Amino acid sequence: MDEVQMLVAHSERVTLRVGDVFLKVDVDQARIDAEVEAIALVPVPTPKILWHKPPVLAIAAVPGTALGRLGEPSTASPAAWAAAGAAIRKLHDAPLPPRRGRAGRDVDELTAELDGECEWLVTNGVLPVGLVTRNRQIAEAALxxxxPAFTHGDLQIAHVFVDGDEITGIIDWSEAGQGDALFDLATLTLGHEEHLGDVVAGYGTDIDLDVIRAWWSLRSLLVVRWLIEHGFDPFAPGCEVDVLRSRL
Known part of the structure; x- marks a missing residue:
C-alpha cells in the first residue's frame, strides 16, 4: 500500500482506493444496499464485496483495465466491445431484481425533469437555445x-473492465434495478458512437438505434447542470456538450 487515492469526491459520495481495496462512502444508504443486492444477483463478473458497514462499502479491485474513458479514444479491441455487449445482454436477460433502478424512471417524471433541465440550460445561458431544442427533439424517441430488464443504471465505459478481449468485471452497481435496457447500451456508448456496432453485434438482438441516439441526447441534457454543480466539466472535449453538438 503506497498511497490513498481519491477517485470520486462530491457532496453525495466519495470513493477511495487503498491498494487493491476500494472504499465507497455514500450518504444514501439505498444506493449502497442496491449495490450489495445487485452484485449478489447478476450473472456477470463483478468485484468481490469485502465488507459492508454503513455508510461504507469495501470492495476488491477487479483485474484488467477500463474499456475506456469519456472524452478519450478507447484502445480496447472491437472484440472487447462486443464482449461488453454480450455481457450486457446476459444481464438484461437475468431475472428481474425487486427494485426499480435509475434506468427505470417513470416516463412522465423523466419528461418533466428533462423539460426543467432544458429550461435551466437556456435561461441561464449555459447552452444555445438551438442546441437544446434540437437535442430535446431527438430525446423524445426515448420517452x-x-x-423492464435487469439494468446496471450507470454503465459508463469506465465501469467495464477488460483483459484483452474478455470482460473481467463490471463495477459500481448502486443505480441497478429494473429499467430500460437501451439506457444501459446508450450509457456505455455515449461519446463512443464508433463502437456502437461492435456492442450491438455482441448484444445479439435487433436494437432501435434511434432510441440509443435519443438516450445520448436525453442523458447529456439531464446531467450538464449536475456536473457543473459538482465540479466536473461537461464542456471537456468529447464529453456531454460535444455529444449534444454532434447531434446537429
Whole structure:
C-alpha cells in the first residue's frame, strides 16, 4: 500500500482506493444496499464485496483495465466491445431484481425533469437555445413505454473492465434495478458512437438505434447542470456538450 487515492469526491459520495481495496462512502444508504443486492444477483463478473458497514462499502479491485474513458479514444479491441455487449445482454436477460433502478424512471417524471433541465440550460445561458431544442427533439424517441430488464443504471465505459478481449468485471452497481435496457447500451456508448456496432453485434438482438441516439441526447441534457454543480466539466472535449453538438 503506497498511497490513498481519491477517485470520486462530491457532496453525495466519495470513493477511495487503498491498494487493491476500494472504499465507497455514500450518504444514501439505498444506493449502497442496491449495490450489495445487485452484485449478489447478476450473472456477470463483478468485484468481490469485502465488507459492508454503513455508510461504507469495501470492495476488491477487479483485474484488467477500463474499456475506456469519456472524452478519450478507447484502445480496447472491437472484440472487447462486443464482449461488453454480450455481457450486457446476459444481464438484461437475468431475472428481474425487486427494485426499480435509475434506468427505470417513470416516463412522465423523466419528461418533466428533462423539460426543467432544458429550461435551466437556456435561461441561464449555459447552452444555445438551438442546441437544446434540437437535442430535446431527438430525446423524445426515448420517452416511450419499455419492457423492464435487469439494468446496471450507470454503465459508463469506465465501469467495464477488460483483459484483452474478455470482460473481467463490471463495477459500481448502486443505480441497478429494473429499467430500460437501451439506457444501459446508450450509457456505455455515449461519446463512443464508433463502437456502437461492435456492442450491438455482441448484444445479439435487433436494437432501435434511434432510441440509443435519443438516450445520448436525453442523458447529456439531464446531467450538464449536475456536473457543473459538482465540479466536473461537461464542456471537456468529447464529453456531454460535444455529444449534444454532434447531434446537429
Amino acid at each position: 416511450r413505454p419499455w419492457d
